[in-house]
Amino acid sequence: MPISRSWLLGATLALLGLSHHTAAGQAASRSLAVRPRLVVFLTVDQLRPDYLDRWARQLTGGLGRLSQRGAFFPNAFQDHAITETAPGHASTMSGRFPRSTGILRNSAGVEDPQAPLLTSRDPGASPYRFRGSTLIDWMRSRDPRSRALSISRKDRGAILPLGRAKQSVFWYATSSGEFTTSRYYADTLPTWIRRVNARRVPQSYAGQSWTLLLPVREYPEPDSVPQENGGREFVFPHVLSSEPARAASELPSTPWMDRLTLDAALEGLQALDLGRGPQTDLLAISLSATDYVGHRYGPDSREQHDNVLHLDRALGTFIDSLFRLRDSSTIVFALTADHGVTSFPELAAQRAGRTPPPRYDISTAMRALRSMLQGAGVDLDAIEFDGTLVTVDRSAFAQTRIDPDRLLARFATFLRRRPGIARVDRVRDLSQRDTVQDAVSRRWLHMLSSDAGVEYVVTPMQGAYPAGAQIAEHGSPYDDDARVPLVFYGAGIQPGRIVERALVVDAAPTLARVIGITPFERLDGRVLARALAGGVR
Numbered sequence: 001m002p003i004s005r006s007w008l009l010g011a012t013l014a015l016l017g018l019s020h021h022t023a024a025g026q027a028a029s030r031s032l033a034v035r036p037r038l039v040v041f042l043t044v045d046q047l048r049p050d051y052l053d054r055w056a057r058q059l060t061g062g063l064g065r066l067s068q069r070g071a072f073f074p075n076a077f078q079d080h081a082i083t084e085t086a087p088g089h090a091s092t093m094s095g096r097f098p099r100s101t102g103i104l105r106n107s108a109g110v111e112d113p114q115a116p117l118l119t120s121r122d123p124g125a126s127p128y129r130f131r132g133s134t135l136i137d138w139m140r141s142r143d144p145r146s147r148a149l150s151i152s153r154k155d156r157g158a159i160l161p162l163g164r165a166k167q168s169v170f171w172y173a174t175s176s177g178e179f180t181t182s183r184y185y186a187d188t189l190p191t192w193i194r195r196v197n198a199r200r201v202p203q204s205y206a207g208q209s210w211t212l213l214l215p216v217r218e219y220p221e222p223d224s225v226p227q228e229n230g231g232r233e234f235v236f237p238h239v240l241s242s243e244p245a246r247a248a249s250e251l252p253s254t255p256w257m258d259r260l261t262l263d264a265a266l267e268g269l270q271a272l273d274l275g276r277g278p279q280t281d282l283l284a285i286s287l288s289a290t291d292y293v294g295h296r297y298g299p300d301s302r303e304q305h306d307n308v309l310h311l312d313r314a315l316g317t318f319i320d321s322l323f324r325l326r327d328s329s330t331i332v333f334a335l336t337a338d339h340g341v342t343s344f345p346e347l348a349a350q351r352a353g354r355t356p357p358p359r360y361d362i363s364t365a366m367r368a369l370r371s372m373l374q375g376a377g378v379d380l381d382a383i384e385f386d387g388t389l390v391t392v393d394r395s396a397f398a399q400t401r402i403d404p405d406r407l408l409a410r411f412a413t414f415l416r417r418r419p420g421i422a423r424v425d426r427v428r429d430l431s432q433r434d435t436v437q438d439a440v441s442r443r444w445l446h447m448l449s450s451d452a453g454v455e456y457v458v459t460p461m462q463g464a465y466p467a468g469a470q471i472a473e474h475g476s477p478y479d480d481d482a483r484v485p486l487v488f489y490g491a492g493i494q495p496g497r498i499v500e501r502a503l504v505v506d507a508a509p510t511l512a513r514v515i516g517i518t519p520f521e522r523l524d525g526r527v528l529a530r531a532l533a534g535g536v537r
């Protein structure tokens with residue numbers, strides 16, 4: 001009996017061992033079979049995750065398909081303090097926070113006079129401030145045949161997701177109403193982009209009206225809200241100029257901009273022959289209409305509701321067309337946003353029956369700083385304040401008897417007493433805070449590199465806007481601005497709604513795992529294993 005039992009056990013183990021080995025082998029070959037030939041990375045500028053839930057029933061197109069049939073993380077964050085477009089896009093495919101990408105603000109984003117545009121008077125642009133690598137660099141280090149096309153309404157939306165990579169990168173120049181690029185990338189425009197521009201689609205919208213996609217009863221939001229759009233043209237229909245060049249410059253504030261961008265992306269995919277394998281290619285698309293519409297009318301507007309529905313339909317058409325051109329089982333999608341947005345404070349307070357936070361006035365503080373420096377006899381550039389960051393040039397104090405720390409402390413005290421300001425933090429004290437509970441401290445730490453020269457950071461009260469702001473705002477370290485959706489869909493992805501906290505910096509390492517490559521630098525993000533199908537986990 002014991003002998004036969006041990007024989008049985010051995011045989012069972014052998015069988016188990018064998019079957020385990022075989023299962024692993026099958027998993028490996030399965031993961032190889034689904035290894036995508038195309039990554040489609042979608043960034044929707046200023047998309048809040050609550051939009052996808054609020055209007056879920058009406059999302060019958062691409063947004064619905066991705067968020068309801070993909071792996072959807074509704075609790076994802078751009079976990080840094082200055083929630084603007086440039087730092088947000090720089091984090092999407094780098095897997096790193098702004099402290100490491102070097103892209104801190106829009107005002108020090110991609111503008112580069114040494115990289116003029118090929119066919120437009122719009123400002124020159126390049127990624128020269130960007131540090132480190134991104135997904136396309138890791139892809140190319142495994143297979144140099146991998147290529148990328150990145151396209152957007154905005155220069156920073158097209159450039160920063162690819163880091164410094166000199167791939168096919170195009171954006172829309174309003175001064176010419178055409179897609180173009182800068183000298184950093186090319187000396188001439190490719191034929192396919194010329195073909196797109198020659199159709200003069202933006203100009204053809206002259207005199208067109210943006211009207212509601214669905215019957216009016218489908219929109220619970222009031223239309224006539226005078227706080228929107230600085231009190232001008234805040235009701236439907238929104239009519240474009242009858243003059244073609246002006247219509248082309250107005251197009252970005254309408255849902256048609258995203259359709260134009262998606263159509264151009266498909267044309268580029270075909271012209272460049274992306275996604276046919278054997279290597280994996282990358283198609284990065286940043287869709288900006290949500291940001292323009294959101295700034296004008298705010299996140300609670302009928303305009304944003306309708307714009308998101310238009311975007312949903314345009315994305316649906318895009319995905320359907322893409323699946324006709326390429327094998328759908330070889331494509332993996334990711335969708336996220338560069339930041340969210342905060343409601344108009346007075347409007348939000350009025351609707352909630354409470355008092356709005358006071359608006360904060362930066363110019364008074366700037367004048368106060370100037371007179372403090374003047375009074376101390378120190379160079380006016382010794383301490384700079386841009387409304388958020390206090391930057392210090394300590395060498396400017398060397399020839400004076402003034403203690404910079406005392407002057408800074410005085411200025412910080414002055415700022416703390418300003419209405420609408422929540423906190424003024426000394427940067428070197430931030431790491432001692434509870435960065436798990438205190439999201440503002442953590443997001444500031446993720447923002448600043450040690451060589452940025454920033455010594456103090458100023459945080460407004462939650463929900464507060466700057467004085468005089470007529471448009472809806474983002475850029476704060478609070479959740480309304482930091483929270484974004486993160487979605488994966490397609491090859492290698494396990495669908496489901498995953499409520500665990502995720503970060504936008506997790507997107508790049510997760511996609512890297514799906515396509516079987518290894519990032520070659522240290523990342524802030526981690527692989528979101530719960531989004532992955534068994535074969536690639």
Ligand SMILES: [Zn+2]
Pocket residue numbers: 045046084085086291338339
């Ligand atoms: Zn943005």
